[in-house]
Amino acid sequence: MKTMRSAQLFQGPFFEHIHQQEPLRSAEYFCHGSLSMLFQCDGRLYRLTRDGSSHNFLVEASASGNSHVTRIIRDYGPVAPSDEETGEYYYWLAEVEWLHDLDPQDAVTQRLHTLLSALTDDESLIFSSELPALAERCIEMTGLHPEFATLLDTLAMAARFGHRAEADGDIKLDNIMRRPATGELVLSDPLSGTRFRANDAQRAYLDALRNALITAT
Structure with missing residues (x-):
């Protein structure tokens, strides 16, 4: 930011x-x-x-x-x-x-960058119609990348939510941060959609x- x-x-x-x-x-x-x-x-x-x-x-x-x-x-x-x-x-x-920004020199950050590149084919903007397929890929990758399994589960949740809301996915390293107290990786802004229905x-x-x-x- x-x-x-x-x-x-x-x-x-x-x-x-x-x-x-x-x-x-x-x-x-x-x-x-x-x-x-x-x-x-x-x-x-x-x-x-x-x-x-x-x-x-x-x-x-x-x-x-x-x-x-x-x-x-x-x-x-x-x-x-x-x-x-x-x-x-x-x-x-x-x-x-x-939250804290990720350290680009950190080995975990670099592995996460590689994973996101493979997950999105280096296209961070995922159109709403493609989000169900993204959710499936996230679930498929949990077994291959146990280090990031729970983060991938959450990405899948975001993709399903975005599809229902007719929003796009914005899946990139800049939108993932670290919780300083625990070191957990945290999604900070995984979707892009300005239209959302209020109650x-x-x-x-x-x-x-x-x-x-x-x-x-």
């Missing part, structure tokens, strides 16, 4: 509204990726993203106790409509655990927020 101090990945009235509310009002920018921004405050880390598919997969897998995904400490859900798209496109917010209560809130901000402007 990029760590420029003045970086502003998101712009628009809905982002400004989120930024003026807690917990982000008291937080400072930390870094950003292609669809997500990280903010920090008093040792806590917050992830604001337009990638509804990855957000909701991580929330579901973390709640089930899966140790190979970013731990979601608090899920704020969809906090505002997207500034870039209309319809079922939102900003999603969560407090997440702190009825969430949509009612988001529609009201949209109308209020549009009226105010």
Whole structure:
């Protein structure tokens, strides 16, 4: 992720509204990726993203106790409509655990890189229609790579979730991190899909927020 101090990945009235509310009002920018921004405050880390598919997969897998995904400490859900798209496109917010980047010189990282290259044929973007086949390959490889078996199981889960959500897979080394306390490998952003359906209560809130901000402007 990029760590420029003045970086502003998101712009628009809905982002400004989120930024003026807690917990982000008291937080400072930390870094950003292609669809997500990280903010920090008093040792806590917050992830604001337009990638509804990855957000909701991580929330579901973390709640089930899966140790190979970013731990979601608090899920704020969809906090505002997207500034870039209309319809079922939102900003999603969560407090997440702190993780470490992989060391590219580490032997485990290098073996994992080789495995991911074989798994994806060096194509990190896996279209939604291809995700069921990816899930099958992940399961097939667990026996061949016991070191990464549980991580592959979690990748298969992500692929199945992404297919149901009509999202694409984003399977690359940059989207895997390490939990410093245990050394576990952790999926941080395995999917790419900005469209994700909120539930009825969430949509009612988001529609009201949209109308209020549009009226105010």
